[in-house]
Amino acid sequence: MAQYETVIGLEVHVELKTRTKIFCHSSTAFGGDPNTHVCPVCLGLPGVLPVLNREVLEYAVRVGLALNCKIAGFSKFDRKNYYYPDLPKNYQISQYDLPLAEHGYLNINVDGNVKRIGITRVHMEEDAGKLVHQGTISTTPYSLVDYNRTGVPLVEIVSEPDMRSPEEARAYLEKLKAVILYTGVSDCKMEEGSLRCDANVSVRPPGSHGFGTKTEIKNMNSFKALQRALHYEVERQIGILEEGGRIVQETRTWDEARGVTLSMRSKEQAHDYRYFPDPDLVPLVIDREWVEKIRASLPELPDQRKARYVKEYGIPEYDASVITATKEMADYFEQCLACYSNAKAVSNWVMGDLLRLLNARDMDITRCRVSPSRLAGMLRLIDGGTISGKIAKTVFEEMFETGRDPETIVREKGLVQISDEGAIAAVVDEVLAANRKVVDDFRAGKEKALGFLVGQVMKLTRGKANPEMVNKIIREKLK
Numbered sequence: 001m002a003q004y005e006t007v008i009g010l011e012v013h014v015e016l017k018t019r020t021k022i023f024c025h026s027s028t029a030f031g032g033d034p035n036t037h038v039c040p041v042c043l044g045l046p047g048v049l050p051v052l053n054r055e056v057l058e059y060a061v062r063v064g065l066a067l068n069c070k071i072a073g074f075s076k077f078d079r080k081n082y083y084y085p086d087l088p089k090n091y092q093i094s095q096y097d098l099p100l101a102e103h104g105y106l107n108i109n110v111d112g113n114v115k116r117i118g119i120t121r122v123h124m125e126e127d128a129g130k131l132v133h134q135g136t137i138s139t140t141p142y143s144l145v146d147y148n149r150t151g152v153p154l155v156e157i158v159s160e161p162d163m164r165s166p167e168e169a170r171a172y173l174e175k176l177k178a179v180i181l182y183t184g185v186s187d188c189k190m191e192e193g194s195l196r197c198d199a200n201v202s203v204r205p206p207g208s209h210g211f212g213t214k215t216e217i218k219n220m221n222s223f224k225a226l227q228r229a230l231h232y233e234v235e236r237q238i239g240i241l242e243e244g245g246r247i248v249q250e251t252r253t254w255d256e257a258r259g260v261t262l263s264m265r266s267k268e269q270a271h272d273y274r275y276f277p278d279p280d281l282v283p284l285v286i287d288r289e290w291v292e293k294i295r296a297s298l299p300e301l302p303d304q305r306k307a308r309y310v311k312e313y314g315i316p317e318y319d320a321s322v323i324t325a326t327k328e329m330a331d332y333f334e335q336c337l338a339c340y341s342n343a344k345a346v347s348n349w350v351m352g353d354l355l356r357l358l359n360a361r362d363m364d365i366t367r368c369r370v371s372p373s374r375l376a377g378m379l380r381l382i383d384g385g386t387i388s389g390k391i392a393k394t395v396f397e398e399m400f401e402t403g404r405d406p407e408t409i410v411r412e413k414g415l416v417q418i419s420d421e422g423a424i425a426a427v428v429d430e431v432l433a434a435n436r437k438v439v440d441d442f443r444a445g446k447e448k449a450l451g452f453l454v455g456q457v458m459k460l461t462r463g464k465a466n467p468e469m470v471n472k473i474i475r476e477k478l479k
Contacts, residue, residue: 023050044089064101
């Protein structure tokens with residue numbers, strides 16, 4: 001592996017969440033009965049003409065600006081000609097030599113190292129239909145065709161071949177998804193195909209300037225699948241070269257069950273598609289003032305929000321990166337701060353217990369039952385000495401499961417912290433009397449013995465004793 005360098009570029013297709021398709025009024029809603037969200041235009045029937053959905057153009061400009069691209073003043077649509085069963089017209093309306101946006105970039109962070117990945121272009125196109133296989137694509141005896149997705153508006157985002165590992169490719173796709181979600185132009189639901197990725201991968205000797213022969217892995221719809229497929233394909237290509245063979249330029253598919261890539265067809269070149277300007281669609285002359293209005297309407301994007309959190313709230317960069325990875329999580333964090341001003345305390349709970357429970361149940365923050373105001377209420381109970389940090393973890397789990405407010409949970413379960421000095425002192429006396437050897441160890445300079453004694457007091461009080469008061473009383477009694 002050390003004798004080769006990996007080169008990866010990604011082509012990411014993002015479905016835009018307009019109500020109607022790119023060139024007709026058919027619905028873009030997901031999940032309808034097969035072939036019900038169609039019309040003569042998206043089915044390519046004779047005598048029909050496409051009309052561009054203006055909202056698609058606006059959304060595409062938003063994506064280009066969010067990815068630091070230069071928006072073209074003049075652009076056009078082209079016909080990409082190829083035959084495949086899910087393409088009713090035998091061509092796809094796309095963009096070729098004059099795309100909407102070019103020359104952008106996206107910064108990623110892998111193991112603490114920031115790297116800039118170039119964006120070659122962002123262009124608009126219509127989606128194809130969907131083949132419904134009876135099993136996997138490589139084993140199905142036949143496939144059915146659903147044209148509901150035909151004509152759904154896409155932006156295709158093509159990166160430069162700047163990624164040097166599957167981990168960098170995954171970080172790029174995760175960051176790209178976050179940016180798109182912040183712009184609000186797509187729901188990016190990978191399980192529904194709203195965000196799909198084709199990966200071009202090759203290997204070459206380190207220090208080479210040219211590229212090796214590439215293969216393209218089609219239609220990956222999860223971060224894990226992308227990373228696993230790229231690892232497999234890199235090892236496959238290196239194995240072929242080590243045995244004296246040569247890589248064939250081809251399109252491959254990822255078989256998740258078997259953990260392998262499989263050959264689908266030879267890889268086409270641009271000239272194989274016989275691109276030419278679409279005669280039914282006029283070119284686009286894009287007003288600069290309109291572009292600047294769209295730029296001004298962009299929300300604060302992940303990198304900007306992260307920098308503000310570090311500067312304004314004083315939280316660590318890592319915390320800020322995790323919290324701003326999704327717009328919903330960042331919004332939740334800020335809503336908490338509107339009720340409770342200690343940003344680091346909120347960050348600790350969001351990064352710790354909240355994310356742990358969300359991940360354990362495979363949930364996102366939008367389905368969380370703990371409202372920002374109730375998390376803030378629990379933190380105030382800690383500050384006021386009503387509950388300890390340890391008890392708070394029990395309270396939080398109950399809040400997460402039931403959505404109830406912390407005050408009610410504390411009252412009903414009798415979880416109020418014991419802060420009565422006399423009551424705690426009595427328990428401390430009992431613990432010291434039962435653990436004479438540990439007491440002697442502490443007096444002999446073994447500081448760790450204190451932790452054991454505190455633990456015993458907390459155990460006898462079922463975690464309710466004020467831990468700071470317990471520490472103080474034990475130290476005073478052992479002087």
